Amino acid sequence: MPLTCQSLIQAYPQAWQDATIHPFLAACKSGSIQPQQFNTWLVQDYLFVNEFTRLVAGVLTVAPAHHFDVLLSGMAALKDELEWFRAKAAERNLNLSSPAQPTCVEYWRFMNGLAASQYAVQATALWAIELAYNQGWQLPGSMPAPYAEFADRWGNSGFTEYVRQLEQQANEGLARSPDDLQLQVHARDAFLAVARLEQGFWQMAFNSTNSTDSSLE
Numbered sequence: 723m724p725l726t727c728q729s730l731i732q733a734y735p736q737a738w739q740d741a742t743i744h745p746f747l748a749a750c751k752s753g754s755i756q757p758q759q760f761n762t763w764l765v766q767d768y769l770f771v772n773e774f775t776r777l778v779a780g781v782l783t784v785a786p787a788h789h790f791d792v793l794l795s796g797m798a799a800l801k802d803e804l805e806w807f808r809a810k811a812a813e814r815n816l817n818l819s820s821p822a823q824p825t826c827v828e829y830w831r832f833m834n835g836l837a838a839s840q841y842a843v844q845a846t847a848l849w850a851i852e853l854a855y856n857q858g859w860q861l862p863g864s865m866p867a868p869y870a871e872f873a874d875r876w877g878n879s880g881f882t883e884y885v886r887q888l889e890q891q892a893n894e895g896l897a898r899s900p901d902d903l904q905l906q907v908h909a910r911d912a913f914l915a916v917a918r919l920e921q922g923f924w925q926m927a928f929n930s931t932n933s934t935d936s937s938l939e
């Protein structure tokens with residue numbers, strides 16, 4: 723039996739719930755998120771997405787050619803997303819040259835390390851990273867301004883469809899070696915690492931107070 727993306731979520735529901743349901747997102751929904759918390763997330767996520775762009779580029783180098791369309795559409799969307807982050811940061815007078823916090827650096831390292839993995843492992847991680855935001859921003863339901871715009875970026879139907887395509891491609895990659903147990907373990911570990919890092923990323927921003935974050939201003 724080949725491993726599938728859905729079977730990973732079913733096997734580790736708690737890890738996935740921790741990755742996608744967090745007090746940070748609940749506080750955006752209720753409007754009680756503090757500016758330092760939100761701005762820390764925004765700056766650190768910009769730094770994350772820069773490195774994530776390299777991950778997608780790396781996946782492209784090992785993907786079969788018939789998977790290029792989906793990956794290239796993701797790359798094009800990232801160009802727009804990085805511009806959008808810079809505009810949002812400018813509106814809030816945030817310094818995007820701030821240092822990455824340890825949790826962000828840990829996520830970078832994980833993503834850089836994936837380059838040595840087989841395509842199916844990389845495709846599984848890419849799917850999990852995008853699904854975490856797709857579900858995380860969608861699950862709370864409609865958010866008040868200014869957070870609605872953020873929720874829509876990752877919760878919109880086009881992005882949801884993109885994540886579904888990533889899932890199909892990851893499943894296809896996994897299905898190519900149904901008897902390779904080492905590959906399955908590796909893909910599972912990547913999925914669990916993404917879940918843990920996603921939870922940590924929300925927690926990092928949620929914990930941020932004026933005294934813990936020197937990067938704002």
Ligand code: HMH
Nearest residue numbers: 767770771851852855923
């Ligand atoms: C931490 N995970 C994190 N940031 C993002 N922007 C995404 C996933 C989705 O691209």
